[in-house]
Amino acid sequence: MDYVNGLFLGYLPYIALTAFLIGVLYHFFVSNKTIHATSTQFLEKDWLIKWGSPLFHYGIILVFFGHVFGLFTPPFVIEWFMPLETKRMLAISIGLCAGFFAFIGLSLLCIRKFVSSRVHSTSSFQDYFIVFLILVQISLGLLSTYITTQSTLADYLAFDYWAQGLVWFEPNAWKHILEANIIYKLHIVNGFFIFMIFPYTKLMHMIKAPVMYMFRGNKMFDSSKTLIDKL
Numbered sequence: 001m002d003y004v005n006g007l008f009l010g011y012l013p014y015i016a017l018t019a020f021l022i023g024v025l026y027h028f029f030v031s032n033k034t035i036h037a038t039s040t041q042f043l044e045k046d047w048l049i050k051w052g053s054p055l056f057h058y059g060i061i062l063v064f065f066g067h068v069f070g071l072f073t074p075p076f077v078i079e080w081f082m083p084l085e086t087k088r089m090l091a092i093s094i095g096l097c098a099g100f101f102a103f104i105g106l107s108l109l110c111i112r113k114f115v116s117s118r119v120h121s122t123s124s125f126q127d128y129f130i131v132f133l134i135l136v137q138i139s140l141g142l143l144s145t146y147i148t149t150q151s152t153l154a155d156y157l158a159f160d161y162w163a164q165g166l167v168w169f170e171p172n173a174w175k176h177i178l179e180a181n182i183i184y185k186l187h188i189v190n191g192f193f194i195f196m197i198f199p200y201t202k203l204m205h206m207i208k209a210p211v212m213y214m215f216r217g218n219k220m221f222d223s224s225k226t227l228i229d230k231l
């Protein structure tokens with residue numbers, strides 16, 4: 001069992017992040033493929049997308065920053081500002097709200113994919129697969145945070161020590177979360193799987209749209225093409 005835990009919680013993060021980085025660089029400098037994160041708003045502009053899209057996007061952006069600050073800020077730095085227990089309470093309350101928004105938003109977008117025949121017929125297998133993975137990921141994340149509400153501060157901080165241990169290449173970092181509930185572990189493994197396939201999917205628009213926007217020059221205002229055409 002130690003072997004499996006070491007593989008998934010110790011080595012997988014490095015494998016996944018290397019695959020992610022190579023994929024992103026390859027995409028930018030070698031293949032330079034167009035990303036088809038095609039908007040479907042022109043097909044049907046209904047309340048499902050009107051509410052689903054902002055709820056999902058704002059929710060998931062908040063979750064993203066929560067993960068970065070939550071996992072990678074060393075506990076001694078947190079303690080300059082607040083007790084660690086306060087950080088745990090903030091992570092639970094803000095995390096649950098943001099995760100819940102993202103979940104509701106993505107569920108509305110999913111329903112739209114099925115109830116609108118025009119959106120359904122323009123969606124590929126890859127679209128459904130990614131949406132499914134993210135929905136599973138958010139559900140596992142929300143369950144993990146629920147488990148955090150029932151566990152101790154030390155159990156919660158173990159994830160910070162693990163993540164920060166990985167950054168410093170500590171060979172035994174994975175042992176911090178060896179005893180963690182399987183739901184957390186499934187969340188982490190599925191999360192790194194999403195990272196690995198990220199550069200080969202339409203999720204790349206998350207990186208490419210802001211980067212292209214920064215280096216766009218005036219040509220970006222050429223009204224004959226949309227932003228997505230230029231990516």
Ligand code: HEM
Nearest residue numbers: 063066091095096099137138141142144145148159191192
């Ligand atoms: C791959 C690296 C990831 C790691 C190590 C990770 C770790 C965690 C941990 C430890 C929690 C529980 C936080 C707590 O107890 O308060 C959590 C919660 C959560 N995660 Fe992740 N996660 C990862 C990726 C993702 C991804 C890619 C998504 C979304 C697509 C996601 C969505 C969520 C959500 C919605 C929650 C619950 C709300 C929150 O606490 O923010 N996670 N994650």
